[in-house]
Amino acid sequence: MYQAKGINDIGIKPKALAFIAAAEAVGSENWGDVKTGPVTRFSSAEVREKISDKSRIRGVFTRGDQVIGFLKKIKEQDLGMSVVITGVLTEVLAACKKAGVTPHSINYSLGVWGSKDKLPDEVALSVTTMCGHHMIPPKFVKHIMKQVEAGKMTPEQGANRLSDFCYCGIFNQVRCADIIRDNV
Amino acid sequence: MTYCTVDAIYFKDKKCTIDQDECVECYVCIRQKVCPRNAIEPSPLDTFYKEFKHMMSDPVENHPVTGVTGRGTEEVKTNDVSGRVRRGQVGFSIDMGRPGLGVYLRDAEKVAMAMCKVGVELAPAEQSPLAALMPDKSSGKLKADSLDTRLLSVIIEGHCREEKLKDVLLALRKVEKEIDTVFSVGLILRVDEQGMNNTLRCLDELNIPQPHRGKVNVGLGRPLVTD
Numbered sequence: 001m002y003q004a005k006g007i008n009d010i011g012i013k014p015k016a017l018a019f020i021a022a023a024e025a026v027g028s029e030n031w032g033d034v035k036t037g038p039v040t041r042f043s044s045a046e047v048r049e050k051i052s053d054k055s056r057i058r059g060v061f062t063r064g065d066q067v068i069g070f071l072k073k074i075k076e077q078d079l080g081m082s083v084v085i086t087g088v089l090t091e092v093l094a095a096c097k098k099a100g101v102t103p104h105s106i107n108y109s110l111g112v113w114g115s116k117d118k119l120p121d122e123v124a125l126s127v128t129t130m131c132g133h134h135m136i137p138p139k140f141v142k143h144i145m146k147q148v149e150a151g152k153m154t155p156e157q158g159a160n161r162l163s164d165f166c167y168c169g170i171f172n173q174v175r176c177a178d179i180i181r182d183n184v
Numbered sequence: 185m186t187y188c189t190v191d192a193i194y195f196k197d198k199k200c201t202i203d204q205d206e207c208v209e210c211y212v213c214i215r216q217k218v219c220p221r222n223a224i225e226p227s228p229l230d231t232f233y234k235e236f237k238h239m240m241s242d243p244v245e246n247h248p249v250t251g252v253t254g255r256g257t258e259e260v261k262t263n264d265v266s267g268r269v270r271r272g273q274v275g276f277s278i279d280m281g282r283p284g285l286g287v288y289l290r291d292a293e294k295v296a297m298a299m300c301k302v303g304v305e306l307a308p309a310e311q312s313p314l315a316a317l318m319p320d321k322s323s324g325k326l327k328a329d330s331l332d333t334r335l336l337s338v339i340i341e342g343h344c345r346e347e348k349l350k351d352v353l354l355a356l357r358k359v360e361k362e363i364d365t366v367f368s369v370g371l372i373l374r375v376d377e378q379g380m381n382n383t384l385r386c387l388d389e390l391n392i393p394q395p396h397r398g399k400v401n402v403g404l405g406r407p408l409v410t411d
């Protein structure tokens with residue numbers, strides 16, 4: 001959920017709570033407010049309590065039916081806040097159609113350009129890029145994978161530890177656990 | 185060291201040291217309490233560029249001018265109510281230093297100048313923190329004393345007419361060879377009811393793969409911008 005500066009950025013807390021309720025109702029795996037942190041680290045009550053007009057609420061869905069259900073609930077309530085769904089375009093657009101919402105604008109990703117030889121390996125990138133602000137150090141991903149490999153933690157525990165670093169709550173720890181499992 | 189987003193923590197002689205020139209002030213090490221002896225403290229943000237570095241690199245902070253968290257820009261996120269990119273235009277969100285390499289502003293300047301030369305109008309300082317460092321926004325040139333500043337990432341935001349998209353992509357293709365980091369390219373377009381825009385056809389002429397991922401603004405903001 002996004003508020004626009006000078007347009008609809010005052011008194012957002014009740015709307016943010018409605019967004020969170022809709023996300024939780026369809027089983028969002030992770031969500032958070034960048035000003036407090038993700039629910040993988042902080043309690044849902046604490047994140048809700050601290051919501052202010054500076055908050056930004058983001059979350060994760062792992063199935064198309066969750067996205068459709070969430071969009072239907074938000075459309076019904078007509079909260080007037082901007083909503084962005086990020087993902088594979090064919091899947092997101094199909095979900096929009098089924099939910100009865102009309103896409104307005106799209107930020108198309110044309111990928112990474114420049115000195116790509118300096119990037120970490122694909123496995124680390126597939127985890128770190130789930131946090132758009134890049135709060136997850138690539139070497140920490142490798143460290144966690146070694147811990148899992150050594151039997152010191154499960155893939156799920158490793159993924160949850162990594163999700164702590166992404167304050168938005170947009171990190172998909174379910175997918176991350178799969179990546180860890182497939183690569184150790 | 186394991187915990188640093190940009191490898192600015194070094195371990196030598198049984199002691200960890202933070203390279204202050206490499207550090208981007210993202211505060212990940214502080215927030216995650218990674219030092220077992222609790223020895224890491226924030227360094228004083230006692231210059232404009234140190235504060236700018238922290239504001240840009242730590243998404244928890246709100247940028248003081250734009251008022252927005254993250255990298256301080258709204259881009260496509262609120263386009264349904266801000267109308268930042270209208271029909272007939274292409275918006276650009278060039279995420280310098282992402283993913284994860286960081287960026288010196290000298291490299292951001294090269295890309296911004298290349299875009300301006302082919303007709304991109306950069307977003308103003310009220311919308312885009314980088315523009316606040318440009319004495320003349322039409323050139324993309326940054327203040328000389330900013331160029332050695334390193335950030336985790338910074339977004340170059342602007343727009344042009346759809347007809348100019350090919351020129352801008354060619355300019356980006358040229359300048360990508362002249363910088364010491366990476367950037368993620370985002371094209372922002374108004375779309376039809378099916379979520380399509382024919383402007384993307386020009387990608388085929390340039391052998392750029394059609395995008396299969398993106399951020400879809402689903403048009404639920406009010407009042408809705410319709411043009």
